[in-house]
Amino acid sequence: MQESFTYHIKLQDAVDEEAFNASSPLSVKVAQTDAETTTFIVHTDQSGLVGLIRHIHHQGFVLLSLLRK
Amino acid sequence: MDALLATKLHQPASLTKSVKRSQLLQRLNAGLESGYQIFLVSAPAGFGKTTCVSEWVNTLKKFPVTWLSLDPADDDPGRFFAYLLAALQKLDEHIGQEIAGTLRAGQLPPAEVISITLINDMLKFDREFFLVLDDFHVIQEVFILEFFENLLANFPPRFRLILITREDPSLPLAQLRANNRLTEIRVLDLRFKKEDIERFLREVMGVSISPSDIGVLEDKTEGWIAGLQLAGLSIRDQDNPSDFIANLSGSHRHILAYLTEQVLDRQPEDIRAFLLQTSILDKLTADLCNAVTGRVDSRAVLERLFHANLFLVPLDYEGEWYRYHHLFADLLRSLQKSHQAEKTTELHRRAGHWFAESDMATDAIQHALDAEDYPFAVDLLEGYALDMVMQGYAKTVNDWVKALPADWCSQSPRSNLALAWAHLLRGTYVQASPYLERLESFFSGSQEEEAERQSLKTEWLVMQSLLLNRQGKTQESLAMAEEALKLVPSDDDRVRSLTQFCLATLYQATGKNERAIDAFQSALQASRVAGNTIVEMLSTCGLAQMAFEHGQLHQAYETASPVSAQIEKSSSLPPISTVIFGILGEICYQWHQLERARHFYERALQLSILGGYNSGIIGCHTFFARLFLLEGDPDAAAQEIQKSSELLQVDTPDYVRQETLAYQTRVDLARNRPAAAERALQSEGFSFGDQFCYPDLPPAPNLSYSLGLLYNSSLCFLLDKAQDGRNLAGPKNGLELADQLLDMALVNGLISLALETLLLRAQMHTVQGDHGASQADYRKALELAEPEGFIAVFIEHGQPAAEALMEMVKRKQLEEVHLDYVKRILAALSEVRRPLRERPAPVSSARTRSAALIEPLTGRELDVLRAMSEGLKYKEIGEKLFISQNTVRYHVKSIYGKLNVSNKTQAIKKARGLQLL
Numbered sequence: 001m002q003e004s005f006t007y008h009i010k011l012q013d014a015v016d017e018e019a020f021n022a023s024s025p026l027s028v029k030v031a032q033t034d035a036e037t038t039t040f041i042v043h044t045d046q047s048g049l050v051g052l053i054r055h056i057h058h059q060g061f062v063l064l065s066l067l068r069k
Numbered sequence: 070m071d072a073l074l075a076t077k078l079h080q081p082a083s084l085t086k087s088v089k090r091s092q093l094l095q096r097l098n099a100g101l102e103s104g105y106q107i108f109l110v111s112a113p114a115g116f117g118k119t120t121c122v123s124e125w126v127n128t129l130k131k132f133p134v135t136w137l138s139l140d141p142a143d144d145d146p147g148r149f150f151a152y153l154l155a156a157l158q159k160l161d162e163h164i165g166q167e168i169a170g171t172l173r174a175g176q177l178p179p180a181e182v183i184s185i186t187l188i189n190d191m192l193k194f195d196r197e198f199f200l201v202l203d204d205f206h207v208i209q210e211v212f213i214l215e216f217f218e219n220l221l222a223n224f225p226p227r228f229r230l231i232l233i234t235r236e237d238p239s240l241p242l243a244q245l246r247a248n249n250r251l252t253e254i255r256v257l258d259l260r261f262k263k264e265d266i267e268r269f270l271r272e273v274m275g276v277s278i279s280p281s282d283i284g285v286l287e288d289k290t291e292g293w294i295a296g297l298q299l300a301g302l303s304i305r306d307q308d309n310p311s312d313f314i315a316n317l318s319g320s321h322r323h324i325l326a327y328l329t330e331q332v333l334d335r336q337p338e339d340i341r342a343f344l345l346q347t348s349i350l351d352k353l354t355a356d357l358c359n360a361v362t363g364r365v366d367s368r369a370v371l372e373r374l375f376h377a378n379l380f381l382v383p384l385d386y387e388g389e390w391y392r393y394h395h396l397f398a399d400l401l402r403s404l405q406k407s408h409q410a411e412k413t414t415e416l417h418r419r420a421g422h423w424f425a426e427s428d429m430a431t432d433a434i435q436h437a438l439d440a441e442d443y444p445f446a447v448d449l450l451e452g453y454a455l456d457m458v459m460q461g462y463a464k465t466v467n468d469w470v471k472a473l474p475a476d477w478c479s480q481s482p483r484s485n486l487a488l489a490w491a492h493l494l495r496g497t498y499v500q501a502s503p504y505l506e507r508l509e510s511f512f513s514g515s516q517e518e519e520a521e522r523q524s525l526k527t528e529w530l531v532m533q534s535l536l537l538n539r540q541g542k543t544q545e546s547l548a549m550a551e552e553a554l555k556l557v558p559s560d561d562d563r564v565r566s567l568t569q570f571c572l573a574t575l576y577q578a579t580g581k582n583e584r585a586i587d588a589f590q591s592a593l594q595a596s597r598v599a600g601n602t603i604v605e606m607l608s609t610c611g612l613a614q615m616a617f618e619h620g621q622l623h624q625a626y627e628t629a630s631p632v633s634a635q636i637e638k639s640s641s642l643p644p645i646s647t648v649i650f651g652i653l654g655e656i657c658y659q660w661h662q663l664e665r666a667r668h669f670y671e672r673a674l675q676l677s678i679l680g681g682y683n684s685g686i687i688g689c690h691t692f693f694a695r696l697f698l699l700e701g702d703p704d705a706a707a708q709e710i711q712k713s714s715e716l717l718q719v720d721t722p723d724y725v726r727q728e729t730l731a732y733q734t735r736v737d738l739a740r741n742r743p744a745a746a747e748r749a750l751q752s753e754g755f756s757f758g759d760q761f762c763y764p765d766l767p768p769a770p771n772l773s774y775s776l777g778l779l780y781n782s783s784l785c786f787l788l789d790k791a792q793d794g795r796n797l798a799g800p801k802n803g804l805e806l807a808d809q810l811l812d813m814a815l816v817n818g819l820i821s822l823a824l825e826t827l828l829l830r831a832q833m834h835t836v837q838g839d840h841g842a843s844q845a846d847y848r849k850a851l852e853l854a855e856p857e858g859f860i861a862v863f864i865e866h867g868q869p870a871a872e873a874l875m876e877m878v879k880r881k882q883l884e885e886v887h888l889d890y891v892k893r894i895l896a897a898l899s900e901v902r903r904p905l906r907e908r909p910a911p912v913s914s915a916r917t918r919s920a921a922l923i924e925p926l927t928g929r930e931l932d933v934l935r936a937m938s939e940g941l942k943y944k945e946i947g948e949k950l951f952i953s954q955n956t957v958r959y960h961v962k963s964i965y966g967k968l969n970v971s972n973k974t975q976a977i978k979k980a981r982g983l984q985l986l
Contacts (some may be wrong), residue, residue: 022241022243022244024242025238025240025241025242026242026243027243027247045256046256047112047237047256051111051237051238054209054236055239058239
């Protein structure tokens with residue numbers, strides 16, 4: 001519960017890393033992107049992860065998958 | 070409406086027994102010493118976040134700290150900002166006063182306006198101060214998050230923000246981290262280590278276990294404090310704590326549920342019942358607990374629970390209010406609900422009645438809804454919804470209405486009425502329709518007494534009338550409002566005032582001036598009886614506006630002036646305040662009291678921005694454009710009119726659009742850009758080819774002041790062309806329009822408009838070489854203008870007017886007009902005719918430069934600043950500006966804040982640097 005983990009988050013559409021990080025509660029790193037999807041990598045704990053997911057929702061992005069590595 | 074609950078602004082009392090978290094405090098202090106401004110404490114429930122921050126801020130004795138505990142109901146902008154301001158005003162009562170006034174009037178300023186206003190207020194602090202927002206995760210409303218984004222982007226240097234949250238907020242924290250502005254305490258920092266666990270169990274819980282058991286407990290709970298506290302409570306009576314600890318397994322939630330049941334099982338039956346029954350309450354006080362449980366000894370029980378560490382958190386210093394730890398409460402609630410669902414409903418019902426009797430509407434309605442006691446919920450909504458919506462809590466009321474089953478929604482006509490008003494007042498007309506439809510269905514039933522039904526139907530008709538008027542269906546709108554007037558119950562002055570006001574505006578729009586004045590006066594009278602200050606202000610404003618348009622400047626001033634004083638004294642700033650200050654500014658402008666006019670419009674602009682009143686903002690910028698034109702600075706005028714044009718939207722009222730366009734044309738002409746002026750007028754149907762063509766004039770009663778201004782602007786354009794020698798035929802064609810316009814303006818009593826048309830016609834006669842007709846028009850204008858002291862309208866027409874008036878004076882052709890009056894006009898004109906570089910710099914230039922600050926200095930602040938730069942003392946400044954020394958002090962404090970300086974020398978130096986002096 002308390003540990004930080006690395007998560008892969010896949011969103012619909014191409015997302016610009018810099019633009020995303022400008023308003024995000026957590027700094028994310030784009031692992032892969034194309035015209036249809038973007039996969040971010042983020043290292044965080046549960047509070048950070050939940051906050052990030054909600055931020056993704058607030059920003060109107062569509063969350064496709066979430067995977068803990 | 071509930072009073073602000075002081076408990077929410079109360080910093081949780083320190084626990085008498087607790088484990089000192091020295092490392093965490095060191096970390097937070099290190100952040101503070103490094104100049105970090107934002108402190109994020111983010112971890113799941115039960116890790117001691119609040120306790121940690123509370124202990125830290127207790128050590129910050131030299132700094133002011135204010136605390137706000139949030140709950141889910143605070144995720145409503147109206148409520149959130151009311152509490153936020155209350156928290157900040159504990160530090161300085163002046164913080165956010167203007168925002169608070171706007172909120173009290175039921176308006177929500179844009180997020181950016183709130184943040185800029187608060188930032189400017191916070192800049193006045195001369196030392197570091199702290200705001201703690203506990204349970205920030207409940208805030209998900211985008212409007213509130215936008216406010217925080219703006220705040221973070223322009224953070225006041227001495228402000229320190231501490232966010233306690235279960236999840237990272239949707240704010241640009243990544244940037245803050247990168248910029249070294251964020252100190253973070255996260256779950257790994259908060260978790261208890263072995264030595265903490267040992268001390269906690271021994272010193273706080275009074276339990277002593279072996280080091281190996283502590284190790285196991287650390288593994289099982291991962292240093293989770295809530296779990297350790299429950300474990301401590303359970304272990305106390307265990308014969309074999311090692312076995313008990315070894316048997317703990319599963320997730321935190323599972324352990325919590327298990328331990329909670331263990332703890333409960335160890336309580337006497339009556340205490341167990343008390344804990345479960347009162348778990349439905351977000352906050353507990355003895356009297357409320359008695360009402361809910363049926364006991365009489367709740368005070369003693371609460372004290373006992375508190376001393377037994379049973380997750381009871383005090384909410385004040387007096388020991389009156391408590392709450393359960395959120396996690397513990399959640400578990401208790403689910404146990405209560407699963408074991409005694411029916412009883413739970415009854416508990417909510419009892420709580421609802423207790424809160425209703427205590428006039429705490431928000432909690433009362435929430436418990437009534439939780440009890441599914443819809444008749445009671447509707448009864449409460451009927452009583453409170455309108456007031457709450459008018460105070461800006463529309464989202465909360467809307468959420469309650471949505472929580473009612475569909476059948477019950479229409480049973481609460483007052484809620485629907487309130488929500489329809491909320492949309493009408495905010496200009497979201499389409500969204501008002503569903504509520505109005507629901508209201509209509511209510512009239513077909515007959516559950517309510519006749520008078521009540523009639524009162525509701527009248528109000529419904531008034532709202533429908535407003536909607537129809539908005540759609541341009543003036544006649545249908547008028548018919549509906551007249552029907553409403555027939556239905557008003559004789560004893561319902563509130564609804565009578567609304568109906569009369571609605572009628573008055575429609576009569577005004579259709580040129581039925583006498584009826585309009587009667588209706589405004591009836592509305593005024595009824596609103597005073599009903600205590601409806603908003604309609605009282607609206608009606609006074611309507612009367613003042615009509616008096617102004619009819620050239621009765623003194624009467625307009627006398628009508629509007631007391632209201633402006635009333636607004637400044639009151640704590641409520643409705644959007645209509647803008648119009649009152651605008652009228653006063655316009656009158657002073659016409660009297661050529663330009664500084665006073667500027668002050669009034671600066672206040673109007675400030676209030677328009679606060680209220681998000683777009684038409685008001687446009688009107689103010691348009692006024693400043695006129696002022697710059699009058700002062701001979703067309704480039705500055707262009708900047709102002711550009712701001713107005715950019716704010717025009719599809720739904721901007723016609724009168725605002727017409728006025729903006731009328732002055733846009735004049736600014737273009739003053740800047741020698743006739744093509745731009747022509748394009749603007751062409752877009753309104755004017756044509757300036759071989760022959761001047763203009764759109765058909767409306768029937769005389771429908772000629773409004775703003776439409777008249779637009780026609781006058783086309784005459785300005787013709788004159789400009791003629792004076793350039795480009796089209797000497799223009800004025801001849803224009804004369805026809807001027808004749809018609811003048812007749813209509815005079816028939817309608819629109820003296821301010823008629824005056825301008827006369828001056829334009831006079832110039833056209835001059836161009837035509839008909840000097841006799843020209844002089845006759847100038848004389849007629851002087852005769853019309855003198856009784857009320859109009860001056861600016863002559864100045865606007867500059868050189869031609871000056872030459873004509875001087876000629877009339879020379880030839881002694883003034884007849885009935887007093888020479889002194891004409892000399893006053895000529896004196897003002899001679900000032901304008903001096904080249905700009907020879908005139909004293911207009912204060913407006915300072916005003917424009919002042920706009921470069923986050924919040925520009927007001928006209929009054931500039932006056933005070935100038936007086937300071939002259940070396941005057943506070944007393945002398947007060948005497949010079951006719952204000953008290955206290956007011957001078959207040960202005961000085963505000964100037965220091967806005968300039969971000971801390972003394973007079975710095976202020977003057979910085980002001981000179983910014984060319985404000």
